Amino acid sequence: MNELLKALQKIEERINYLIQIKDFTNWGNLFGFQETCTELKKNPYEYHEEQFAAEIRKLDESISFLEERAEEQLTPMERVRIVRTIERFSLKDILENVYEDYTELGGQDEANIDPAMVCAKATIVRRIKNKPYTAxxxxxxxxxxxxxxxRNGGSCKPEGNEKALRYMKVAETEGIPIHFYVFTPGSFPIEEYPGAAQQIARNIYAMTKLxxxxxxxxxxxxxxxxxxxxLSDFRLMCSHGYYSVISPEGAAAIEGKIREGEKVPKELIETCAERLKLTAVDNRTLGTxxxxxxxPQLGARxxxxxxFAQIRAEITRATDKVVLSAKSFKAFRDWENKRRKKKTERKDLAVDIPWDLTLDEQRRLLKLRSKKYREMAMLGFGGHPDPTESFLKQFQEKSEKIYYNLRYDVLKNSQKQLKKAFRDMSGEGSVIMQRLTSPLNTVKEFLAKSGTKKRPPLRINHKSTIPVTPYVDPLEITDTYTSPRANEDRTITCPNSHKHGCKDLWIPDxxxxxxxxxxxxxxxxPLEYKWYLHNIFDPDSIFFFATDIVSRNPLGYAGLDERLKDSVKKTGRGSGNLTFAGKVMDIKIVVSMLYQDFRSGTVGSAEGEKFVQACELAIRKKRPLLSYVHTTGGIRIQEGxxxxxxxxxCTMAVREYIDAGGLYIVVYDNNSYAGPVASFLGCSPYQFAIRSSRIGFAGxxxxxxxxxxxxxxxxHSARNALKRGHIQGIWDRRDFRRNLHKCLMTMGSHNLYYR
Structure with missing residues (x-):
C-alpha cells in the first residue's frame, strides 16, 4: 500500500504541475482529478489493494493523456509558465548532475554578494572512444x-553581474572555456553604483573580446x-524555454496602455506572448x-x-565545435578523416580536441565571434542592396580602408617619425651651436650695450580711425535655427518655480x-532634434549616410506596420537613428543620433545596423564617433x-572601434532608458548628459x-547619474558645441586623423 500511496503522490504532483501550466484553470477536468486524489488519500484503507491500484492506474492513464494533449497544444505563454514553476531545473541541479565536480566561487547560498548569480569552477568529463577526458x-x-x-527568482543585482564579470576574467587568465546558463526574468532595476544598466554594458563590452x-x-x-x-560563441536553448525582449505581461501592459494598479487582461498577455516570438523554435528561425x-514532455524538471546527460553531451559538443572553428586546418582534417573511415554521421568527435587555444587561435576565435554578431538580425530591416550594389559598396569600403590606412597609418606616421628625428637632431645641434657661439654672443652683447642710445617713447595716436571688428566666438551657439516652439505667443511656467522662484517665461524668448x-x-x-543638427555642427557640413536602411516589421507584429508608416510620414525618415558625417570647428566626426520623433527613439534592427555602419565608417576614416541620444525608450519590443x-x-562594433584607437563620446538628452543604455551607450568611457535629462535602466x-x-x-536625474559615476559630466545645452570641441581636442588617441 505504501508504494501505491507514493504513486498517488506522484500523480497529484503531475496534476498540480498541469494546473500551473494551464494558469489554474479547470482544463481537462483537472480540478476533478485533484478532488479524486484527495478522496483517495483520505481513506486509502477503505479500498482493497487491487481496487486502489486500479483507481491509480485509471488516474495515471487520464493524466498521461492530458499531458500528451497539453504538450501538443502548448502555447508560448504556457512555455513561459513552465519555466517559472518551482519544479523547473535550476543551475544548481546542472552543477550537481552535469559536471563531475565543482567549487562555488564568490559566496555560497545566502552568504553571497548576490545569491541570484552563481559562479563555479567545475570539471566535466568527455568520453571519446570510451576513454574519459577531464576538462x-x-x-x-x-x-x-x-x-x-x-535568490530573487534569478533576477540579478548589479553586484551579481559584476561578480560574473570578475570570474569571466579569471577564466580568461586561466585559458579555460566558460559555460553560461541563463535563468533570469530580467535584471534587478536599481541605479545605485555599479548600476543595473552600466554593469550590463560593462559585461557585454568585456565579453566581446574574451x-x-x-x-x-x-x-x-x-x-x-x-x-x-x-553573449557567446555558441548559443543553446531549451526546447521549452523562452528568450524575449520583454515579459509577455510587460508587453501587454505597454500595448494595452494599462495604468498602474490596473489588471492586465489574460487574453492580451497570451496574445503578446505569441506576437513576441519567444519560443526556442521561433528564435532558431530568427537566427538568435x-x-x-x-x-522531455512538458519541460525538464x-x-x-x-x-542532464543530454545537457552534458550538448554543452560538450558545442564547446568542441567552437574550439574546432578556431583550430588549424589539421584538426579539421584529423576529425574528418576519422569520421569517413568509420562511415558514420555521428556528431561526436573521434579525436580529442584540447580546449586551450594558442594566440593565433584566440585571434581567429575573436574574428569569428565578431562576424557572428555582425551578421545577426540582418533580416530585421529593409533596404538591403542588390548583389551589384553590395559588390560596389564592398569595393568602395575596401578602397577607402586602403586609402586612409596609407594616408594616416603609413604617410602620417612616417611624417611623425621624420619630424621627431629632425626635432631630436635640431635639439642636439642647438646645444652644440650654443656652446660654440656662447663666447661670441657674450662679446656681441657687451658691445651692443656700450653703443646703445635711448630711443624716444612711441607716441600712440588715440584718434586713429581704423575700424575694429568685434570678435565672434566660433564656438558660441548661433541663431541659424530657431525652434518652432518659439512661435507661440504665451508664457510658460518653469517646473522649478516652487523651488527657485522662477518667473513665468515668455516662450519666444x-x-x-x-x-x-x-x-x-x-x-x-526639451527641444526637437533639428535644433541640434543646425546649432551644434558647422554650417553645410552634414552628410547623411545609410539612409536606405529602413525599419520594418520582421515578426509581423500586429499594428506595427501602421505605426511605422505614421512615423515615416511624421519625420520623412525611415528609422529612429540618424547617421551622418559632420564637422565641429572643421574637425570631421561621425554621428549617430537616436531621436524622439520616430517611435520614441527605440532601437530595432535598422537602428542597430545604422549604428554599426557608423562605427565601421569611423574606423575606416579614423574619425571620432559621437552618439547623441535625443531620446531613447529602449529596445523596440515589437521586434522581439x-x-x-x-x-x-552594437557593443561589439563599439569595442572594435575603441580598440582601433577611436574616440567614442556619448551625450544623453531628455530621457534615455533600458537596453541601449545597458549596452552600446553605457560602455563608452566618455559619457555626458545635458542638464535636466534622465538616465536609467527602468522607469x-x-x-x-x-x-x-x-x-x-x-x-534618474543627470545629477544623480553623475554622483553614481555613470556619467562624466553635465553640460548646458548652450555650451554643447564648445564642450564637444573641447572633448575632441583633449580626448582620444593619436590614431585619430587630426592628431
Whole structure:
C-alpha cells in the first residue's frame, strides 16, 4: 500500500504541475482529478489493494493523456509558465548532475554578494572512444533556487553581474572555456553604483573580446538580464524555454496602455506572448540561437536525470565545435578523416580536441565571434542592396580602408617619425651651436650695450580711425535655427518655480534667444532634434549616410506596420537613428543620433545596423564617433529578440572601434532608458548628459512593480547619474558645441586623423 500511496503522490504532483501550466484553470477536468486524489488519500484503507491500484492506474492513464494533449497544444505563454514553476531545473541541479565536480566561487547560498548569480569552477568529463577526458571550465549563471526567496527568482543585482564579470576574467587568465546558463526574468532595476544598466554594458563590452570559448544555454532569457551573460560563441536553448525582449505581461501592459494598479487582461498577455516570438523554435528561425536542446514532455524538471546527460553531451559538443572553428586546418582534417573511415554521421568527435587555444587561435576565435554578431538580425530591416550594389559598396569600403590606412597609418606616421628625428637632431645641434657661439654672443652683447642710445617713447595716436571688428566666438551657439516652439505667443511656467522662484517665461524668448533654458535655475526644456543638427555642427557640413536602411516589421507584429508608416510620414525618415558625417570647428566626426520623433527613439534592427555602419565608417576614416541620444525608450519590443540582440551586436562594433584607437563620446538628452543604455551607450568611457535629462535602466513604475521600492522624483536625474559615476559630466545645452570641441581636442588617441 505504501508504494501505491507514493504513486498517488506522484500523480497529484503531475496534476498540480498541469494546473500551473494551464494558469489554474479547470482544463481537462483537472480540478476533478485533484478532488479524486484527495478522496483517495483520505481513506486509502477503505479500498482493497487491487481496487486502489486500479483507481491509480485509471488516474495515471487520464493524466498521461492530458499531458500528451497539453504538450501538443502548448502555447508560448504556457512555455513561459513552465519555466517559472518551482519544479523547473535550476543551475544548481546542472552543477550537481552535469559536471563531475565543482567549487562555488564568490559566496555560497545566502552568504553571497548576490545569491541570484552563481559562479563555479567545475570539471566535466568527455568520453571519446570510451576513454574519459577531464576538462576544467568556468560555470556562470543565474540561480532561481526552486522558490528560495533570497535568490530573487534569478533576477540579478548589479553586484551579481559584476561578480560574473570578475570570474569571466579569471577564466580568461586561466585559458579555460566558460559555460553560461541563463535563468533570469530580467535584471534587478536599481541605479545605485555599479548600476543595473552600466554593469550590463560593462559585461557585454568585456565579453566581446574574451579570449576563451564561450557557450551559453538559455532556459529563461529575459531581456538585458539575459544579455549580461548571454553573449557567446555558441548559443543553446531549451526546447521549452523562452528568450524575449520583454515579459509577455510587460508587453501587454505597454500595448494595452494599462495604468498602474490596473489588471492586465489574460487574453492580451497570451496574445503578446505569441506576437513576441519567444519560443526556442521561433528564435532558431530568427537566427538568435544556434541549436535547441530537446526537453522531455512538458519541460525538464529537477529530477529528469536523462535530460542532464543530454545537457552534458550538448554543452560538450558545442564547446568542441567552437574550439574546432578556431583550430588549424589539421584538426579539421584529423576529425574528418576519422569520421569517413568509420562511415558514420555521428556528431561526436573521434579525436580529442584540447580546449586551450594558442594566440593565433584566440585571434581567429575573436574574428569569428565578431562576424557572428555582425551578421545577426540582418533580416530585421529593409533596404538591403542588390548583389551589384553590395559588390560596389564592398569595393568602395575596401578602397577607402586602403586609402586612409596609407594616408594616416603609413604617410602620417612616417611624417611623425621624420619630424621627431629632425626635432631630436635640431635639439642636439642647438646645444652644440650654443656652446660654440656662447663666447661670441657674450662679446656681441657687451658691445651692443656700450653703443646703445635711448630711443624716444612711441607716441600712440588715440584718434586713429581704423575700424575694429568685434570678435565672434566660433564656438558660441548661433541663431541659424530657431525652434518652432518659439512661435507661440504665451508664457510658460518653469517646473522649478516652487523651488527657485522662477518667473513665468515668455516662450519666444525661451525657445529663441535662451535655447530652451530657464535663465534663473538653468532648467532645460526639451527641444526637437533639428535644433541640434543646425546649432551644434558647422554650417553645410552634414552628410547623411545609410539612409536606405529602413525599419520594418520582421515578426509581423500586429499594428506595427501602421505605426511605422505614421512615423515615416511624421519625420520623412525611415528609422529612429540618424547617421551622418559632420564637422565641429572643421574637425570631421561621425554621428549617430537616436531621436524622439520616430517611435520614441527605440532601437530595432535598422537602428542597430545604422549604428554599426557608423562605427565601421569611423574606423575606416579614423574619425571620432559621437552618439547623441535625443531620446531613447529602449529596445523596440515589437521586434522581439531581433531587437534585443542589437545590444551585443552594437557593443561589439563599439569595442572594435575603441580598440582601433577611436574616440567614442556619448551625450544623453531628455530621457534615455533600458537596453541601449545597458549596452552600446553605457560602455563608452566618455559619457555626458545635458542638464535636466534622465538616465536609467527602468522607469519608476517598473522599479516599483518589480522591487516594491518607491523612487524619488530625481532618482534618474543627470545629477544623480553623475554622483553614481555613470556619467562624466553635465553640460548646458548652450555650451554643447564648445564642450564637444573641447572633448575632441583633449580626448582620444593619436590614431585619430587630426592628431
Amino acid at each position: 576544467t571550465v568556468m560555470v556562470i549563471g543565474q540561480e532561481t533556487g526552486h522558490g528560495e526567496e533570497f 579570449r576563451v570559448p564561450m557557450v551559453s544555454l538559455i532556459s529563461e532569457g529575459g531581456s538585458g538580464g539575459a544579455e549580461a551573460i548571454g 540561437i544556434d541549436a535547441i536542446v530537446k526537453e 529537477h529530477d529528469d536525470f536523462a535530460f 525661451l525657445f529663441g534667444e535662451f535655447g530652451g533654458v530657464c535663465e534663473n535655475c538653468g532648467h532645460h526644456f 529578440t531581433l531587437g534585443v540582440t542589437q545590444m551585443p551586436k 519608476p513604475r517598473v522599479i516599483r512593480e518589480t522591487t516594491g521600492i518607491d523612487t524619488s522624483p530625481d532618482y
